[in-house]
Amino acid sequence: AQSVTQLDSQVPVFEEAPVELRCNYSSSVSVYLFWYVQYPNQGLQLLLKYLSGSTLVESINGFEAEFNKSQTSFHLRKPSVHISDTAEYFCAVSEDGSTLGRLYFGRGTQLTVWP
Amino acid sequence: DTAVSQTPKYLVTQMGNDKSIKCEQNLGHDTMYWYKQDSKKFLKIMFSYNNKELIINETVPNRFSPKSPDKAHLNLHINSLELGDSAVYFCASSSHAQDNQPQHFGDGTRLSIL
Known part of the structure; x- marks a missing residue:
């Protein structure tokens, strides 16, 4: 079974500052990687994904994440955050070759952006 | 035009009752999921x-019984509700389990046991 670690449970930052949310996973097999965002009282929304190809993936709202196979990491970054980015962020992993579509989630990182 | 919809959004009930949560997806997906999100x-x-075939059944009390009448619906029935069942329950769907494509989530059902 996979283990997904999000090292920071809470990350407070000021508006327009850069931010990095860290994610590490345990698998030694090929994986697919996802970041989901959850706004208060809502479900999870896909922010970005790595399935194959370029190790740097970007979202439409300025977030990016880089897949680092040697460090088994998929950290999420944004160069300048907005107050509207305040939300809970979840890293998730699924294993290549799995026929079950099982997603393993980290425990989440609460990003709070202050004015 | 919600892709994955759950009803009800809020559910407040007493210990010992039986309740159901419904989920429907209009994405044409083959695979559906139920997740539990705890207070943390x-x-x-x-x-x-x-x-419509059960492929994942985690270590969940048998008071929880999923039912899939067709591939667009996955309902969750809970018998003899306990205090520890209080949580947010999310339904999700994906195109095919073996594709490892992203899952689409509903807005959740907030279950509170009195």
């Missing part, structure tokens, strides 16, 4: 169905 926001998969 940890997400844990409970069940998954692929084309």
Whole structure:
């Protein structure tokens, strides 16, 4: 079974500052990687994904994440955050070759952006 | 035009009661899931169905019984509710379990046991 670690449970930052949310996973097999965002009282929304190809993936709202196979990491970054980015962020992993579509989630990182 | 819809959004009931949560997806997906999110926001998969067939059944009390009448619907019935069942329950769907494509989530059902 996979283990997904999000090292920071809470990350407070000021508006327009850069931010990095860290994610590490345990698998030694090929994986697919996802970041989901959850706004208060809502479900999870896909922010970005790595399935194959370029190790740097970007979202439409300025977030990016880089897949680092040697460090088994998929950290999420944004160069300048907005107050509207305040939300809970979840890293998730699924294993290549799995026929079950099982997603393993980290425990989440609460990003709070202050004015 | 919600892709994955759950009803009800809020459910407040007493210990010992039986309740159901419904989920429907209009994405044409083959696979549907139920997750439980606890008070610390940890997400844990409970069940998954692929084309109405149960493919994931985690260590969940047998008071929880999923039912999939067709591949667009996955309902969750809970018998003899306990205090520890209080949580947010999310339904999700994906195109095919073996594709490892992203899952689409509903807005959740907030279950509170009195």
